[in-house]
Amino acid sequence: MRLRLGTLLLPAAIFLTGCHTVDDDRIPTYAVNINISDIGSWNTYGVSGFGSSRRFILSSSLREPSGFPYSQQSATGYGGVLLINGMDPFTATTDTPLAYDLSCPVEVKPEVRVEIEGDLYEAVCPVCGSHYDVTMGGGSPLSGPAATGKYKYGLRRYKCLPTANGGYIITN
Numbered sequence: 001m002r003l004r005l006g007t008l009l010l011p012a013a014i015f016l017t018g019c020h021t022v023d024d025d026r027i028p029t030y031a032v033n034i035n036i037s038d039i040g041s042w043n044t045y046g047v048s049g050f051g052s053s054r055r056f057i058l059s060s061s062l063r064e065p066s067g068f069p070y071s072q073q074s075a076t077g078y079g080g081v082l083l084i085n086g087m088d089p090f091t092a093t094t095d096t097p098l099a100y101d102l103s104c105p106v107e108v109k110p111e112v113r114v115e116i117e118g119d120l121y122e123a124v125c126p127v128c129g130s131h132y133d134v135t136m137g138g139g140s141p142l143s144g145p146a147a148t149g150k151y152k153y154g155l156r157r158y159k160c161l162p163t164a165n166g167g168y169i170i171t172n
Contacts, residue, residue, distance in 0.1 A: 022140055024154035026105040031075035032158050032172040034083075039166030041069075046083070046167065047097055051121040051135055053084040055102060055113075056170075079103030079110040081158060081170060082123060086135030097160040099170045100139045105153035106130050106146050114155070123155065 034056050036042050045068055047054055057064040057080035064080070080102035087094045102113040104125035114123035114132060122142060123132040130144030132155050139155030141147035146154070160168045 022152040022154040023105070024139060024156055026108060026153050027078050027101050027103050027156040028108075029172070030078045032077045032081060032099075032170060033073050033075045034081060034170040035071065035074070037163040037165050037167040037169055042167035047085040048095075050085055050087075050095065051116075051119075053082060053116050053134075056081040056083060057102070057113075059110075077101045077103075077156070077158065077172070079113050082114065082116075082134065082155075083160075083170065084116070084121070084134050086121070089136055089138040097168055097170075098134065098138075099158035099160050100132075100134060101156040101158070103156075104128060104130060104146075105155060106144075106149075 036045050045054065045065060055064050056076045058070050058074055058076045078101050082100045082102050084098050085095065086098050088096050088098065103110055104112050104114055104127065106128045107125060112125065112127050114125050117124045121135045123134045128145045130146035131142040133140050133142050139157055141152055141154055158170055158172050160170055162168055
């Protein structure tokens with residue numbers, strides 16, 4: 001059987017141009033180091049129960065959560081860190097902490113931060129209106145410019161590493 005090169009190239013070109021991936025690296029890479037490594041700190045500043053969330057922001061003008069013992073090694077990424085309890089979409093592990101940069105990847109400004117909207121447990125950008133799945137979808141876009149434009153933009157993910165003392169360290 002003899003096939004023409006053009007017969008093979010056309011379907012391959014259509015396949016390659018038809019793929020749409022989600023860009024979750026649009027937010028600039030900044031250091032992340034939040035130490036909630038012992039069970040006492042985790043019970044105070046961590047998240048438990050599906051959809052429970054907390055923001056960590058350490059900047060010259062804002063320090064969240066109030067009273068959190070930030071150290072000189074602490075860092076909260078580009079726009080801050082959203083810590084939320086959900087299901088890891090890559091391992092299907094439930095009741096697990098997940099972390100994302102708070103900055104909207106459409107706006108790409110550290111002061112434009114996504115917020116958790118009501119009982120939907122979606123992160124929403126107050127400027128462009130994009131919605132992101134942060135409890136089960138790994139920060140992937142659901143609607144708005146992040147999901148409907150030529151390029152798809154997801155939230156930057158961070159690691160939540162369990163410690164021997166019952167807490168977690170959030171890092172990149």
